[in-house]
Amino acid sequence: MNKTPCNQNLGASLNIQLILKELDFEYCSEKERPGFLIPLLRSIQDRLGYVPIEILSQVSQALNLPESHVYSVATFYPSFLLFTKAPDQTPNHTLDERLEAHFDIQHSSSLKVFDPSRKYPGQMRRVLARCGEINPLNIEEAIAQGAYEALKKVITLSPEAVIEEVRQSGIRGTGGAGFPTAQKWKFAREAKSPDAIKYLICNAAEGDLGAFMDRAILENDPHLVIEGMAIAAHAIGATKGYIYLRAEYSKVIPVIETALQQATEQGWIGKGFDIELFHAAGMYVCGEETALINSMEGKPGRPRLRPPFPAQAGLWNRPTVVNNVKTLAHIPLILKNGAAWFSSVGTERSKGTAILTLTGAIARPGVVEVPMGITLKEIIYGVGGGGKNGKKIKAIQTGGPLGGVIPEKLFTTPLSFEAMAAVRSPLGSGGIIVLAEDTCMVSMAAHFTEFAQAESCGHCTPCRLGTTQLLAVMKDLTLGQGEEEDLGLMESMAEAMRWGSFCAFGQSAANVALSALFHFREEFEAHTRQKICPAGQCRFHNGFRDNSQANFLNHSLHAQKGKSK
């Protein structure tokens, strides 16, 4: 995309019809017209550096969508900066950037993932085998190292046979939920589509704080994912594929586009199954498959009610499989080497390898691949080399912003879906943030709550107001204005959110705070009883909480969003 510097008059001269033409709008069926809303807004944002409010009525007319709907979408996604005129300065640091700074995480877009000079003892590189070893812009280098061999084999197999092989491998979804992949495929295979169209979506909306595995794979070995998608498409009968790429990953776009073009030219895709890139517009919850589908349909990315499951009625009401990047990257290896090879490592219920991001206060941060079942200790100290600058490690944060924390004393826990869930901190998609001894767990929890509050989609009461209430309480705690009773309040709100929220986001939004409270209660109590921060991170203001002062929240919330009318 051409990026033009900000100019006051550009809004008026922008030709919506021309942009739509570039987006191939004219070939779209009327029903799927709303699907162009986000790409169109993104083009405007990319060209102007903001989205002029006045242009929304033109967008609404061009797509024949109600203007209120266009506005609802434009305001929902953080990628779109709505202004009446070009902003004088770029918005302040985003919440993600602030959190990354707080947890000493290298910013996702500046991180150089595969540093050949860095060694990680104890790795088992299967999916990552080619990463860093080949030039991702050259398909021949990938082919020389085995790319598309599995696909060649698969097209001679029946879809059922492919699904069976995947079933036997025991692979579970690597996006966080851990749903058996073969089962999802089977549902979609058996689902009837009204017009024989089925979709496969590669979920690269990777939103967990400090997790860059998906980006690393797409950026360094895109053909592995494309091959995985082609195999999955064969298995489920998908006719169209999408790579749903996280908003912040625009630098990966040229790599993926080049790879797609080369794969098409060589005929690996494009014959009855082609793949398109969908550049998302932000919001963490869009990593959830139904919210992701809603956003592709030009709606705010709020989760849908299930059933129907996407495998039955997903994108445009057609059977749709949404698989994580890592899941799809495993597929060619399973088909090439066999299910037994895959499951030769791992535990009873967590097979194969896991791809992790080690970040935070760790000596050797980076993306690594290890067999399931080894202990966290082996990973943190063995692979990762222990604390950064020799600092002692207090805990790790896993499972993303809705996951939990595991204190050092529990590092004997094996890496697996089941064992980590048992200690209230799920494996999730594989991000591990290492927390050093001087980390205040209250402040840590407050930061994660801030993330949850900012990313709540607002659909349901417990999440919309629960995260906000929780954040207000957490902020009070870190200011020394919390009370003993606040801990009980946190627990009951967390419980109500878990039972009452519409989707998994709200159900888990209080998890990090709750997990921190569970493992580090004494630290919370020090904040409320003695008004001290044992780690010395919190700066206390003296005095007591005043209910009427809670309005500070509104101010901070408005500042956070970086949008104005």
Added chain:
Amino acid sequence: MTPSTLSISIDGQSIQVQLPEGKTVSILRVALAAGIYIPHLCDHPDLTPAGHCRLCMVEVEGRGVVASCQLDVSEGLKLRTDTPNVQKARQVALELMLSNHPQDCLSCQKSGHCKLQEVTAFIGVDEVRFKQMRTLTPSIPVDQSNPFFTRDPNRCVHCGICVRTCDELQGVHAIDTAYSGYQTSITTAGSQSISLSVCESCGECVTRCPTGALVNKQSRLPAKEVKTTCTYCGVGCSLYLGTRGGEVVSVRADAENKVNEGTLCVKGRYGYSFINSPERLKTPLLKKNGKFEPISWDEALDLAAKKFSRYKGEQFAGIGSSRATNEENYVMQKFVRTVMQTNNVDNCARLCHAPTMTGLTRSFGTAGGTNPLEDIEGAKCIFVIGSNTTEAHAVAGVRVRRAAKNATLIVADPRKIVLVKEADLWLPLRPGTDVALLMGMARVILDENLHDLKFIQDRCDGFEEFFKVARSYDLDWVAQTTGVEKEKIILAARLYAKNAPALIMYSLGITEHSHGTENVQAIANLAMLTGNVGKPHAGVMPMRGQNNVQGACDMGCIPNAYPGSQYVEKEEVRAKFEKYWGVSLPPKNGLTVMEMLQAAEKNQVKAFYIVGMDPAFSVTDVQRAQAALKKSEFTVVQDIFLTGTAQFADLVLPAASFAEKDGTFTNLERRVQLVRKALDPIGESKPDWWIVCQIAKRMGAKGFDYKNSSEILAECATLTPNFAGLSFERLEKGGIQWPCLGPDHPGTPRLHTQKFNTPSGKGQLAALKYKPAFEAVDSSYPILLTTGRSLYHFHLAMTTKVEGLMQLHPEELVWIHPEDAKNLKIQDQELVKVSSRRGEMKVKAKVTDQVQKGQAFMTFHFYDQPTNVLTHQEALDPYSKTPEFKVTAIRIERL
């Protein structure tokens, strides 16, 4: 398949659930129906479940805590509504809401009927925990911009009911949920005030809002409510008028009525303040030396009786009212025929749907719409031609918008009306070229063999001639004449013919032409050609304008027929009425409204009795009409306001409004519905029927001793086979669609299901030749003006008395295309001069591409800017004598 029955258990109580075929129902709705209360805020029976509020949590065996609005019942489901987990989930969610809600119930208008209060009372609050919660007090500005309701986002609980109402039910999409998380707000595009949005002020969201976020500005509660029928358009919505201390203070839609199913438009819901307007006429007025002076009823009635006695016969003209009840129109025509001894009686249908009477009678044999409004939803194709349904018949428009989600919608209209947005195809035809377009479509249907030959053979006459003539329409010529691309005409014909059942809805864009009758016949042709008549969801629906324009014609306020289209010139018919009424009756058809006025010019008509019509401003070329009225020797105007026409009267009689009397209205689907008295007549005003009867009696006439309107309807039923089964007693239970042939006859929702009502029993295909409009543009008057209604007004006198409606649409505007505006150097909102061959006026310009280049549009709602000075009465439709309102050549100039 029969509806399935299943059994579930709620709190140990076994409940049998009857499921409608192919449908599922949520636990919540089943429980509520069974009398088990589950607290909820965001569920509404009219809308799809959303799962926002999370108060309706229940614990389902094997599934845990779930939202009962989102789980459909299934066989054997066991659930409890009162477990500790349920209570906790609910209670915390509620406390979160309360901590984010203003705590000032006492000063909130919704207090007492607030759903948030209701759920709080049921669920209760854990005081300790609630006190511990932080008080989040949003302070978002309150939106007062709408004249009728207030939006206070601070009291919003984000149930989304307003959004779903505006989207699912109304199809307006004025509001949506913007932003995310805690900042989520329900707002208009651009977060502008609601008055700047596409909001149509229907108030449907206000009626459904559970809290004080949306409240009516008029907040007095009614002391009593009376169910009646709306007085505005021909849709005939049922509503409850709420009164307090002799004043109407509220309007509430009747959810049980099939016509509107609980929906109302801005006029019906909010346009009631005219009833208690200080400008209502309160005493009879006599003009003395050019000034009106109040006189007593006795004086007034005696004077009218004395004067009318001098003008019996052809020199008298009586105009009934399509605003008044059936009974009043019955009495009026009886008075004119029996006492005044002339058939010079008409009503304002002459200016709108008279071509529907003549056209549909010629084609189908019956002067009425063929289908009920409920047939709109379910049709596979809806063809709307010459009807701005969403504005002129807003509640029917809502049905069209809803139906369009699942049906093919074709809109033929010179303007890009609101419905075009929902349409699959828009045919922007040149005004007055309807026959060319419709016959062109017929040709495509014949060419492509899409016609229903069996239906034609079994049920229609005239196919051979029709075939020949239709085939003579060259599509290139049709395209050139109508201004619609050939491909679109072909596509429209295919879409209409291939998507049965198909419904055609039309209105004044079809009828108000110098060949309106043929336009109507052309529509009927298309329906018959494709077999789209006499079936559910297939037919022809004239969208009749006034609340009782159907009824006024049905009751015989037309110069050629007694009640029920029993023709004056048929001797046996006349004999029947002479016998019953006990007088001899004039044998010849009388004059129509336009003919009356033109006869007055020649002194052939010398006295007028005008009831509830405003011809001095509502007919075409009003200067000519006013001159004619001035020539009249004695004019009595009977109305609720001192209308523009009343200024030309010698005697003005104050009539009671619809809220102050009993009677019946007949809507556009032939449904006769009760009008019930909610108030005593304002001042000394009297129901029209009473006034007419008093004059008749004072002229010595017999047969005008009715005690109430019920007796009048009874007499009409005796004399009219189509209405034989109608009585107030029956109508008390709900409206009945005529023909209703006897006390046990259920009425007729759909006409012509077996045979047509023509002499041969067959539909008459009309081999129509295209005739251009009478008025044409030239270099002096290069722009073609069409006129139409605004959503916010009806005609002249009523809505202009309603402050809020005037705020929403304060003045006349001439809509012109941006290119024309550019050529004429006219800016938006600039005051311009509009002139025609008849007259001129000053009006502000609205520059918009909703009109086409070379065309203009105006409404006709303002006395101080009377659009009808421009229109002409040179050519009338030969069959119905309706003038050509829709085609006027004008010139627009800068001042």
